[in-house]
Amino acid sequence: MYGYQNKVLRVDLSKKTAAAEPLRMDWAEKYIGSKGLAIKYLYEELKPGIDPLSPENKLILMTGPMTGTTVPCSGKLGVAGKSPATGTICDCSIGGHAALRIKYAGYDAVIIEGALDKPGYLLIEDDKISFEDASELWGKGCHETEAILADKYGHEYSVLTIGPAGENLCGMACITSDYYRQAGRGGMGAVMGSKNLKAVVVKGTGGVKIPNVEEAVKRILEIQNEDVLQEDNTFVFDWGTTAFLEACQDGGILPYKNFSDTTDPNWTEYNGEVFMEKLEGKRGCGSCGLGCGNFLKIGDAICEGPEYETIAAYGPNAGNRDPEAILKANQVADDMGLDTISSGDVLAWAMEMTEKGIHDFGIRFGEMDTYIKYLEMIAKGEGIGKELAMGVKKLAGKYGGKDFAMEVKGLEYPQYEPRGSWGMSLAYAVSDRGACHMRAYAPNEEVFAxxxxxxxxxxKGEMVYKLAQHNAVKFCLCICDFWGTISMETMAELMSLVTGKEWTVEEIADVGTRVINIARAFNQREGFTAKDDTAPKRIFKEALKNGPAAGQKIPEEAFEDMKQQYYKVLGWDENGLLPDSLIATL
Incomplete structure (x- = not known):
């Protein structure tokens, strides 16, 4: 098929070897690229039960057939491995320009195995591959590391790097590129750190072949004008995801003080208007049609963002309403290479533990100077930060507070209160990587629309399945989440234009279902069952007190009913397990 380079770069860090091999096109036809194809490779190549931080784990950087073409919003890079935070499969996507440069270097994917014996970085310049010393970079933040490498090689190179969080094997560690873009969840930065790999630096000078170029480009431009550039998508140019704050506040799903309640009467002190008044500049990713990136400066704090998740986590969920403190915390987390969602939930839990008198972590709601200091300590594994770096599940197992430890499978909750969107509790529970809003975004149907x-x-079972199926296809195509209006029909048409193979809506939809199933099969092989598709007891026991969802809690029997609906739609048994006959088709 067109759109592919038909080549994978396999890198063995232990042996310091790198060799190109053919892409498994039989797998590509079933899983397309990025999320799906990376998971397929991991399912086939990883032995069950391996330690995610051992050399046996693999880190896969995966593009898709649309990467490097004129298809708008197709610049995402898939990053996948076994998660050190959860023990599940984990895939993330990262924006910027790294995906395009890997593709232009001639590769559909880079599969990284083994581990270096000392800190180093991987340099990819088309078909020239080298292993470089990173001893002077080790210990530096993401921003300084990328600046040093950009000065050395030039801005036509992309850098994927980790900060101190990844070096110290923190389960909240990100991989960062273009300074402020992250593969943020599940600890992929720790996987990279366990391999002593400080960075991947890549430059590509090639191209991507598609059939009927003039006709395809003309139609792609029409799709951009007719579909991408409509108000339901372009709001992210004006507001980024700060716009979600008002929507979540009005919808009763903005979490407050570790999800103890929802809505904040003082939310206008840190809403989108407050942040966007401090706009310093804008940018977009490669192949971007929307340009959501906003550079803001408040006081001495400057960074790209903050995104909704970070505002909510470092704002109301921390009992904080100071926008400068939110931005400063965001800046520190980005430089340290920390997931703002997980770090925010861990600190909110620690604040509640302190205020309830269960265990004194030395921090209370609203204490942002301490909060910002703790972020750096978590990343560096220093003092109390070494404890907090364990993540909320392990912390609650050690100190108590399990009922309000907001996590599933060890991955902390995103910033959407599920008592105001019951389908979100199901989406968090059945997500392949632990609590995640990117697999099935239930508030869109239940609250906003x-x-x-x-x-x-x-x-809710059918709803979450359909949302997850749609997003699975979207992420296999490397399409950005902010092209929110893209339909299965459009995705099928784009695949046909780019690959030269006619794709039907049914075939595209089948890919989505297949990806959900193989991710579940991976986790099933690791021992995960329905008992792991859980929710914190707080959402069953405590009714919300304020906002549009006041009085709401989710009955446990209703939660279990939703789970069984979901399993039934997918053909799994009541324990959430795939039958052998279904596994055989993957």
Whole structure:
């Protein structure tokens, strides 16, 4: 098929070897690219039960057939491995320009195995591969590391790097590129750190072949004008995801003080208008059609963002309403290479533990000077930070507070209160990498569009499945989440234009279902079952006190009903397990 380079770069860090091999096109036809194809490779190549921080784990950087073409919003890079935070499969996507440069270097994917015996970085210049010393970079933040490498090689190179969090094998560690873009969840930065790999530096000078170029480019431009550039998508140019703050506040799903309640009467002190008044500049990723990146400066704090998740985590969920403190915390986390969602939930839990008198972690709600200091300590594994770096599941197992430890499978909750969107509790529970809003974004249907009642289990299994199926396809195509209006029909048409093979909507949809199933099969092989598809006891026991969802809690029987609906739609048994007959088709 067109759109592919038909080549994978396999790197063995232990042996310091790198060799190109053919892409498994039989797998590509079933999984397309990025999320799906990376998981397929990991499913086939990783032995069950391996330690995610051992040399046996693999880190896969995966593009897709649209990467490097004129398809808008197709610049995402898939990053996948076994998660040290959860023990599950984990895939993330990262924006910027790294995906394009890997593709232009001639590769659909880079598979990184083994581990270096001392800190180093991988340099890819088309078909020239080398292993460089990173001893002088080790210990530096992401921003300084990328600046040093950009000065050395030039800005036509992309850098994927880790900060101190990854070096210290923190389960909240990100991989960072273009300074402020992250593969943020599940600890992929720790996987990179366990391999003594400080960075991947890549330059590509090639191209991507597609059939009927003039006709394809003309139609792609029409799709951009007709679909991408409509108001339901372009709001991210004006607001980024700061716009979600008002929507979540009005919808009753903005978490407050470790999800103890929802909505904040003082939310206008840190809303989108407050942040966007401090706009210093904008940018977009490679192949971007929307340009969501906003550079803000408040006081001495400057960074790209903050995104909604970070505002909510470092704002109301921390009992904080100071926008400068939010931005400063964001800046520190980005430089340290820390997931803002997980670090925010860990610190919110620690604040509640302190205030309840269960265990004194030395921090209370709203104490942002200490909060910002703790972020750096978590990343560096220093003092109390070494404890907090364990993540909220392990912390609650050690100190108590399990009922309000907001996590699933060891991955902390994103910033959407599920008692105001019952389908979100299901989406968090059945997500392949632990609590995740990117697999199935239930608030879009239950709260914002109001197409299905939020406070009922009815129809939620089918709804979450359809959302997850759609997003699985989207991420296999490396399409950015902010092209929110893209349909299965459009994705099928784009695949046909780029690959030269006619794709039907049914075939595209089947890919989405297949990806959900193989991710589940990976986790099933690791011992995960329905008992791991959980929710914190808080959402069952405690009713919300404020906002549009006041009085809501989710009955446990309703939660279990939603789970069984979801399993049934996918053909899994009541324990959430795939039958052998289904596994055989993957």
């Amino acid at each position: 109001a197409s299905i009642p939020p406070y009922t289990p009815e129809g």
